[in-house]
Amino acid sequence: MADKQKAGAFDIRVVIAALIGLYGVLLTVLGIIADPAEVDKADGLNINLWGGIAMLVFAAVFVLWSRLRPIVVPAEPSETSGTEQA
Template sequence: MAGRSSGHTAGAFDIRTVIALLFAIYGVVLAIVGVVQPQAEIDKAAGVNINLWAGIGMVVFAVVFVAWARLRPIVVPDEAERGASPE
């Protein structure tokens, strides 16, 4: 894996990190709404607290995306290695 050693990682600019952040924010909001919503609203959804379960699912999805971004980072080549030859 000699090609992976040169360059630097995309870090916070990796699209997977941005997607994970958005899913985490919406997931936490949904989980909070699911915890504080009245029982009458849960009964309308056939007794399933769908906001809570969807929020938990979104947070788990965000954790998977962050793990994927950490385990398989995108390597951005350095400026000198991009082949910046005059044409």
């Protein structure tokens, strides 16, 4: 049986979580330093703050998912795949 290893940083869920997390941090900071006049335009709801927090939670769920259920890949190519390169 071939050795197996985790995909690690090459897991697409980690990349998605990093991008969503980066945008979440930016929106959260913008929501914290928001001008009160901008908040009043949205009926008193600080959309940047709540949207940023939601994105951070979403990113955390993706990271948790990738840690609990990692993608396992073979360490080296299988010799029984039926396709050989000449």
